[in-house]
Amino acid sequence: MTQPAGKQLALQWQCITNGHNGDNFVAELTLSNHAAAPLAGEGWAIYFNTCRKIKAEGIEGGVAIEQVNGDLWRMVPTADFGILSSEESKRIRYEGLFWVIQETDAPLGFYIVYNDGTPQARAEAIGDPRILPFVTEGQRNRSANDKVPLVTPATRFADNEKLTLLAADAVGKITPTPLESRLGGGQFVIDAGTIIAHSDALNAEAAFLQSALADAGVQAQRAAAGRGIVLQIGAVHVAETGAPAEAYSLEIGADGVVITGASKHGVFNGIQSLRQLLPVDAFVNPLPALAVPFGRVVDAPRFAYRGLHLDVGRNFSSKQSVLRLLECMALYKLNQFHFHLTDDEGWRLEIPTLPELTEIGSGRGYTATETDHLVPCFGSGAEVEGSSGTGFYSRADFIEILKFATARHIEVVPEFDVPGHARSAIKAMNVRYERLKAAGQLEAAEQYLLTDFADQSEYESVQLWRDNVICIAREGAYNFIETVIADVKAMYAEAQAPWTTLHTGGDEVPHGAWEASPICQAFMKEHGMTTIQELQDHFLARYRDILKKHGLTFGGWEEIALKKETVDGVVHHGPNPKFVDANFRPYIWNNVWGWGQEDFAYQLANAGYKVVLCNVTNLYFDLAYEKDPSEPGYYWGGFITTRKAFEFCPLDIYTTATVNLFGHDLGDSLKDKAKLTAQGTANVLGIQGELWAENIRDAGRLEYLAMPRLIALAERAWAKDPGWTFVADKAVRDARMDADWNQFANRLGQRELPRLDGLVGGYGYRVPVPGAVLDGGKLIANVEAPGFVLRYTTDGSEPTNASAQYAGPVAVSGTVKLAAFTTTGRRGRVVSVG
Numbered sequence: 001m002t003q004p005a006g007k008q009l010a011l012q013w014q015c016i017t018n019g020h021n022g023d024n025f026v027a028e029l030t031l032s033n034h035a036a037a038p039l040a041g042e043g044w045a046i047y048f049n050t051c052r053k054i055k056a057e058g059i060e061g062g063v064a065i066e067q068v069n070g071d072l073w074r075m076v077p078t079a080d081f082g083i084l085s086s087e088e089s090k091r092i093r094y095e096g097l098f099w100v101i102q103e104t105d106a107p108l109g110f111y112i113v114y115n116d117g118t119p120q121a122r123a124e125a126i127g128d129p130r131i132l133p134f135v136t137e138g139q140r141n142r143s144a145n146d147k148v149p150l151v152t153p154a155t156r157f158a159d160n161e162k163l164t165l166l167a168a169d170a171v172g173k174i175t176p177t178p179l180e181s182r183l184g185g186g187q188f189v190i191d192a193g194t195i196i197a198h199s200d201a202l203n204a205e206a207a208f209l210q211s212a213l214a215d216a217g218v219q220a221q222r223a224a225a226g227r228g229i230v231l232q233i234g235a236v237h238v239a240e241t242g243a244p245a246e247a248y249s250l251e252i253g254a255d256g257v258v259i260t261g262a263s264k265h266g267v268f269n270g271i272q273s274l275r276q277l278l279p280v281d282a283f284v285n286p287l288p289a290l291a292v293p294f295g296r297v298v299d300a301p302r303f304a305y306r307g308l309h310l311d312v313g314r315n316f317s318s319k320q321s322v323l324r325l326l327e328c329m330a331l332y333k334l335n336q337f338h339f340h341l342t343d344d345e346g347w348r349l350e351i352p353t354l355p356e357l358t359e360i361g362s363g364r365g366y367t368a369t370e371t372d373h374l375v376p377c378f379g380s381g382a383e384v385e386g387s388s389g390t391g392f393y394s395r396a397d398f399i400e401i402l403k404f405a406t407a408r409h410i411e412v413v414p415e416f417d418v419p420g421h422a423r424s425a426i427k428a429m430n431v432r433y434e435r436l437k438a439a440g441q442l443e444a445a446e447q448y449l450l451t452d453f454a455d456q457s458e459y460e461s462v463q464l465w466r467d468n469v470i471c472i473a474r475e476g477a478y479n480f481i482e483t484v485i486a487d488v489k490a491m492y493a494e495a496q497a498p499w500t501t502l503h504t505g506g507d508e509v510p511h512g513a514w515e516a517s518p519i520c521q522a523f524m525k526e527h528g529m530t531t532i533q534e535l536q537d538h539f540l541a542r543y544r545d546i547l548k549k550h551g552l553t554f555g556g557w558e559e560i561a562l563k564k565e566t567v568d569g570v571v572h573h574g575p576n577p578k579f580v581d582a583n584f585r586p587y588i589w590n591n592v593w594g595w596g597q598e599d600f601a602y603q604l605a606n607a608g609y610k611v612v613l614c615n616v617t618n619l620y621f622d623l624a625y626e627k628d629p630s631e632p633g634y635y636w637g638g639f640i641t642t643r644k645a646f647e648f649c650p651l652d653i654y655t656t657a658t659v660n661l662f663g664h665d666l667g668d669s670l671k672d673k674a675k676l677t678a679q680g681t682a683n684v685l686g687i688q689g690e691l692w693a694e695n696i697r698d699a700g701r702l703e704y705l706a707m708p709r710l711i712a713l714a715e716r717a718w719a720k721d722p723g724w725t726f727v728a729d730k731a732v733r734d735a736r737m738d739a740d741w742n743q744f745a746n747r748l749g750q751r752e753l754p755r756l757d758g759l760v761g762g763y764g765y766r767v768p769v770p771g772a773v774l775d776g777g778k779l780i781a782n783v784e785a786p787g788f789v790l791r792y793t794t795d796g797s798e799p800t801n802a803s804a805q806y807a808g809p810v811a812v813s814g815t816v817k818l819a820a821f822t823t824t825g826r827r828g829r830v831v832s833v834g
Contacts, residue, residue: 003044004035006112006124006382013106013129017138018099025052025100029061029107029129032089039084045116046075046126047366049379050107051694053097053464061092070344070423070465072375073107076116099142102629104695106131108379111366123366123382134629147663148639151626153818153831157771160782162738166746174273174297175711175747176333176718179238183277183295188252190278190290192219195226202231202267204407209271216278217286229257229274236262240720241300242686246335250274250297257292262300265409269333273297276331280751283758284823303650305612305686306717307336308710310702311622313343313417313424314378314693316362316391321699323404324760325706330408331759332714337405338503338587338688340415341393344423344461344468345377348392349414351487354448354480356432361424364389370427371434378694388697395491402495411498413555416484417505419477419539420461420513423468426450429480448483449476452519459512469513472539473523481543485550500553501585504543507557509536533564537578544582554584558600561586561609573597575607587688589614591653592637594660598653599673606680613687617657618648621709622692625766630829632695633705637661642784645712646744647737650687651676652725656737689713700764707756707765708748708785715744749787757824767828770818774834778809779816792818801825 012030020026031046033039041062049071059065062081068074075092084090100106110126134140140150149155173183190213198206206222209229213220220228236247245263248270257274261267277292308329310317326337341349347361363373365384373384380389393401405412418425429450436445452471461468470477485502492499514520514532524535540560547554554560561584563576586609588601605611613619616637623640624633631639638644638661649655654670676684689710696702722740727733749768756763770790772781781790790806791799799819806818812834820828 002037003114004033004037004039006126008035009033009039009112009126011110011126011129012132014132015100015105015134015139016093017136018101018141019138019143020095023098023143024055025096025098027094027096027100029092029094030089031084031092033084033086036086038086041077041079041081041083044077044112044114046110046112047123047376047382048073048075048107048110049377050096051464052100052105055095055097059092059094061090063092065094067464069375069467070463071377101134101140101142101627102624102631102633102635103131104624104632104634109376109381111376111382113366117368121368125382127381128379140629142662145662147659148627149663151628151631153770153772153833155771156769156784157773157780157782160771160784163742163745163782163784163786165786166743166750168750171746171750172743173293173751174276175752176715177720178273178297178299179720180298181295183293183297186254186294187291188254188256188294190218190220190229190257190292191288194218194220194228194256196220196222196229196231197224197226198222198231199224201233202264205264205267205271206231208268208407209274212271212275213290215286216282216290217288218290227256229259231259231267231271232261233263233267234260236260236266236298236300238298238300241302243301243304246304247298247300248273249299252277252292252294252296254294265335268409269299270297272331272333273299276751276755280755283755285758301333301718302720303684303686303717305336305688306334306714307338307413307612307686307688308334308706308713309338309340309614309688309690311340311343311691311693311696312348313340313346313421315380315388315696316346316348317693317696317702318391318699319393319397319401321702322401324763325702326401326405326408326410327760328707328710328756328763329410332711333718334710334714335410336413336686336688337410338413338415340417340503340692342416342424343421344463344465345374346389347424347428349398349488350392350395351484352395353483353487354428354432356428357425358392360428360431362390362392363387371431374424374427379697399491399495402492402497406495406497411500413501413503414488415503415505415555416481417507418481419470419472419536420468420507420509421505422450422470423465425480426468426470429476446476448480449474450480452517454519455514455517457512457514457516459510461510462508469509471517471519472514472535473517473520477539478542478546481546485546485552489550500551501555502547502552503555503587504560505556506540506560509559537576540579541582544579544584548583554582556584556586558586558588558590558604560584561604562600573600575604575609577607580608585610585612585685587612587614589616589620589690591615591617592661593617593657593666594662594664594669598657598670601653601684602674602676602680605683606674606677608679608683610683610685612685613650613653614690615648615653616690617653618644619687619689619713620692621645621689621705621713622695632701634695640709642708642712642748643741645689645709646715646741647724648687648716649721649725650684650716651681651721655725687713687717703764704766707763708753711748711752712744745784746786749783749785753785754787754823757822757826762824762826767820767822767826769829770820770831772816772818772831772833774812774816775809777811777813779806779812779818779833780809781806781818783820788820788822790818790820792816798830799827
């Protein structure tokens, strides 16, 4: 029978309500057939991805829906389906766990498979559904318990009311804020006659400056001596810093510019500050002469570790996207790039010794066996090529990234996630095993095998996988780790890049893993182990020894430094004393307000671990900026505005903690949480922002999520403590915070974001969304980054660069549409009032 092609089918999805039968939601899919041929009631299955578990019972519409694995689901017709004729539609209603309040929550990546489960099976892409608006309270709130207000033009207006547009000379010119800065009283002009004078030791830094000036319009020349811009290494005296080698001074006078760094890195930091003093317009429209103000800057960072994490395992980001991100990191003096190269859903780096890792683990698409590539995830769809789930960095690509980062004094910290989050590696090594086994090479086949095929352990990871944990009692696991490290180490050596830390992941190993693995149980018995914790500690100790041999620090998520104990049926976590002196570096992420684990970072630092703070409540940049259904991103850790990142107090995270995940006042629930001791404070290496990629399906989404929150991260990582914690009176403290935010918001609106309009050809940051109200027939509007141009219409059309510019309260009638525009005319999200 002729069946509709996938592209002839269409889907529409709608949240009906949340808070159904407790913490459940009801949603509806509408399947439409636009083919001339009918869709029969048998012989097909529709696959799709959703991270919300669907209840098997109570599904209406003549279909059954079942989980395949992870976030992949399968919908098949039942006897009640009948036939879907041409231009007919069928509604399918189902109930799922938890809630769906954002467009991001919708199921994605639909494709139909005809003759599913047979050798004649074929898949055809349908695509993403049309998502209907969230308009009712039941659609917009997680439950009746959800007190987090929906963001509207009116609430944005209220949030921005304390902001004022500052005069240009009152806005800080360098971000992050320097320790000391005195600017003004004249200008030095950089033009084609300007010499960059430097020693051979600073060739790389001078070359970078020369290129940066060329981008802004000036072709400066380099020489060993001369007047103009002098780069030199020398003593720089600063009162307090976590990284004295990064200190610099910048002096600008009538005779020129002198940048003195305590090291090459210090010189580079001074170059970035000079770069920020160039006319902002020159980044979009290069100028033949660049005037910079006279003055003196003396500066050094607060923290030695100032990082950004990018996940390319869940969805792939191109080499070009990575280079663009590194350029932005360098501008704001971030110095650690945590490169999350592997996860359950993808292995993204070529390992020459183990080619199967990318042959199998770097692609996603329809597959019956996963011996060709992995299954679709996060809506990546049926097609392998061109999918957001497909891609990897060749050895040459990775070396290029390393060289690019090293030239900008950014260390790349690679992450190969084990023993959980390892499904892509497991599946790839299974293919290797079967190939060599079939060739009669059983010993070679088992050399890198990561699986116990007889394992009957029952578990489910946070991401819903049931087969994503390495068998850590197999010698293949350690052979695998050693080989990956050796191949990667050769890449760093060829790139002449520093490699001090390997991030091992180590997080979210699901309860139940290894419990019914014959290999693990035999190993435990042989070595006198009685608990899974002991087995895991054995794995960590062996991994530590491997890294010690290679001179690498053992980085990992907080779980690597925590032990679990069950008392009276309740699981308790605490610092694991076994690895305090083992060169472990925990990266602490889980401080969700109200979950009871808010102080893990301080517990571990006080216990002696050197920690990096990655707090989800302020620094997870993959989470949605605000509670608006059209705002992309998850929200399991809250909604992360740019101001939330700016307000992060690393050494007293409780300062700005006010409400829990559902918007309820925290009261005194944090009063007994651990505070940092003096020794604990010394053990805080720094902070890091996180960009997880479940929702990063293209380069535009990556840049939207990263900026401008990255700039706020840099401010908190580099600039001195703003002192808010030490203001006892809440009203006074809030006023101080408002004033500091106003200054920073003006920097964003008047300098930083306009500069990004030209940097690397124009960086796709999130354009601020206006706040607006109608009062007495007048439109009153504002924006969270003062300095942006707002344009509006009153005839129902979308605003354009030719629309009326908002300059103050203006009489209007009807529905007003309003948007912010960048200096290059790129429009942000349109809001409507009236």
